[in-house]
Amino acid sequence: MWILDSWCGRGGVGFCDLDQGARIHREEYAPPFYIAFPDADRHGDLVEGLSGRFRVDECTFTTIFGKVAGYAVFAGQNAAGVIARQSGQDVELYNVDLRCDQRWMAERRISPCTPSDVSRFTPDFERDLRLVRIAVHGSLMRPHEFSCIAVTDGGRCERIRGPEKTVLADLGSMIAGLDPDVILFPDADVRAPALVARAQELDIDLPLSRTGHYTRLSATSYWSYGKVHYRGCALLPQGRVLIDTVQSFVYQEGGLSGVLLASRLTGMPPNFVSRHTPGTLVSAYEAYEAVSRGIAVPFHKKGPEENRSFAFLREMDRGGMMFQPVSGVYGDIAEIDFTSLYPSIIVRENLSPETIRSTEKAGFLAQALGPLLDLRVLTKEMKKHNSRYDGADAILKWLLVVSFGYTGFRNARFGSIEVHEKITAHARRILIEAKERAEDSGFEVLHGIVDSLWIHGGGDIGRLQRSLYQATSIPVEVDRFSWIAFLPQNDGTGAFTRYFGRRENGNLKVRGIAVRRHDTPPHIRKMQERILALMQTAVAPEDLHGLGGRAADLYHAAVRDLPSAPPSELVIRKRVSTTAYRHACLEGSAVATYRRNGIDIAPGMTLAYVVRDARRHVVDPAGECAGGADLHYYRELAKRAWEEVSFVFGEYCGTCVGRRDLRAVPVS
Structure with missing residues (x-):
């Protein structure tokens, strides 16, 4: 069995099995949810009333904290909401x-995109999928125009x-003839609903779905890591994978292999995982792990944070550790990186909500994240020799990063703020110990961020690497740089x-400048890419001095070419956090312009526009630029991007400062 896609139906599940020629199967399946009352005697009438409408069985089920006596209720999610209200929220709900x-798959320990005899925790995909773009x-x-x-x-x-x-009929014929397993479609979540609706109006067969049916995802705006995000409405075909290559974060980060691996690990179909964030996927992964282990998944987290003194919070809730660098360009640098530090701490220290008070038994989070962590260590090594593992490694990195943050999320099913605090406390100690060991080994520490240190000196880096691994049992990677520039604030x-900075292999590592920002035209x-490519030719800090003139020529050429640049080269993409702006600004103007063109805007959406007049806050939507661009505004953007990188050609190039200037800063 090789399940490409799955979906929920009335009283059952459907799935597409590629091992049987993309045959569509349906299985009857209507599992119960579980309830438990702290005081069951108080709610006898409620249970009796439930039994009159639904099948209700007394039972014992397992949570991460142990066995619980309760009831299995064979009803839908709406019934769970009624139970919660009628009990005055004095009920614990599970698997709702x-x-x-x-x-269905977790109970049978099978998962999508995985052969029956292969572990979920492998990054290899032997099956060749028929792919169409x-x-x-x-x-x-004008999303309804199809010429x-x-x-x-x-x-x-x-x-x-x-x-x-004619266009729609020919498209339908091509899809039917090619019968693809995967369709990669830019802006599919905007285009596909319009395509399907128009084809139905014209009585044209457009078989995006292998069953003729679709699952609809509604649009939503939500907060994640301090930012507003938006997921648009989507039309998900059954039996085929349809990926919006522009809007899908998972696809953007990991490509098709990343989407398939995320599906394999979470037990969710590729159509679903390609449209959700790493946070949702971590939650799904933990839910799959729980169900497959016979553990009930709480509907809402129980047990609020206990009252604790300010002194205790000040000591415990201090976040990660960072050492502030002194801006400058440094030569012969090594970066020491603890692989997946926070998840490694969870596994190493057996951290989980149920092990906070007692560590005698294996914690659920530690057990669940262990295989994920082992797989990341494997893909991180494999991608050094084969780039086809890059996508899998990128998705694993995101899942593991988010798995830490999720422990402190107030709605996390298996979260606990105390677990979150213990993780960061261990991480601070590890980074401080790593700094001290590096200094004792003859190195100067130039910079440090949570799980990484940048060091300089003549010590034995291999010996230090082995020492850190022996002390922490966490894999340690070393990346050597010919030179690196820490920029000023x-x-x-x-x-x-x-x-x-330039790695010894000639590649660049770049963080935090225009070339990395999503809103850079x-x-x-x-x-900036051309200037950085020029910098790659410098094999030592002193070589950068001689490149300043050529780099300046690249900057001036870009400014000179602005008047002839096509509008598509000047597009700015901004995620809007609100649709109601108190003061005039470019983002507010973009929102208004989109609305005038009949496009509904919600917080978290990314708008693409060209600035026509920055002083008057006039913008044109991407693809609709008719009035020219504000060249003065774009010259300023070019100047800022130039100043970010031209720093290395100045007086600080080649300097190196000692650890006396290093400053430790805890960050949340």
Whole structure:
């Protein structure tokens, strides 16, 4: 069995099995949810009333804290809400809102995109999936126009042009003939619903779905890590994978292999995982692990944080540790990185909500994250020799990073703020110990961020690496740099997360500058990329001095070419946190402009626009730029991008300062 896709239906689950020629199966499946009352005698009438409407069985089920006596209720999620209200919230609910297809697979210990005899925890995908790319030409401001559609199968691209009815009919015929398993489709979540609706109006068969049916995801805005995000409504075909290659975070980070691995690990279909954040996927992964181990998944986290003294919080809740660098360019640098430090601490220290008071038994979080962590160590090594593992490694990195943050999330099913605090406390001790061991080994520590140190000196780096592993049991990676530049903040002090440097293998590592920011226009990004490529030729800090003139020429050429740059090269992409702006600004103008064009805007959406007049806050949507661009505004953007990198050609190039200037800063 090789399940490509799965979905929930009335009283059962459906799935597409590629081992049987993409055959569609349906299984009857209506599992119960579980309830437990702290005082069952108080709610006897409620249980009796439930028994009159639904099947209710007395039972004992398992949570991470142990066995619980309660009831299995064979009803839907709405019934759980009624029970909660009628009991005055004096009830514990479990397995209420799990996707039935995920739960069905977890109980059988099978998962999507995985052969029956293969572990979920492998990054290899031996099956060749039939993949097709579809692209609708035209502006997103007019998503219902279909005069030209490109279909790419392998290396062959065919453009379908003509009247709308002809284009849609030919597209339907091509999909039916190719019968792809996976469709990669830019802006699919905007285009596909319009395509399907128009095809139905014209009575055209457009078989995006292998069953003819679709699952709809509603649009939502939500907060994550201090930012507002938006997930648009989507139309998910059954039996086929449809990925929005522009909007999918998982696809952007990990490619198709990353999507398939996330599906394999979480038990969720690729259509679902490609449209959700790493936080949702971590929650799904933990739920799958719990169900497969016979552990009930709480509907809402119980047990609020206990009252604790200010002194205790000050000692415990201090976040990660950082050592502030002194801005400058440094040569012969080594970066020491603890692989997946926070998840490694969870596993090593057996941290989980149920082990806070007693560590005698194995904790659920530690057991669940252990295989994920082992897989990350494997893919991190494998990608050094084969780039096809890059996507899998990127997704694993995100899942493990978020697994730590999720322990402190107030709605995390298996979260606990005390676990979160213990993790960061261990991490602070590890980084401080690593700093001291490095200094004792003859190195100077230039910078440190939570799980990494940048060091300089003539000590034995291999011996230090082995020493740190022996002390922590956490794998330690060493990355050597010919030179690295730590950039200054506005006040002249070193920036924590803005730096770039040349590795000994000639590649660059870049963080925090324009080329890495999502809102940088392509024209400006390309300018900075060219300058960084020039810097790659410098094999030592002193070589950078001689490149300043050529780098300046690249900057001036980019500024000179601005008037002739096509509008697509000047597009700015901004995520809006609100749709109601008190003061005039470019983002507010973009929101208003999109709305005038009939596009509904919600917080968290990313808007693409070209600035026509920055002083008057006038913008044009991407693809609709008719009035030209504000060249003065774009020259300023180019100047800022130049100043970020031209720092290395100045007076600080080649300097190196001692540890006396290093400052430890705890961060939350």
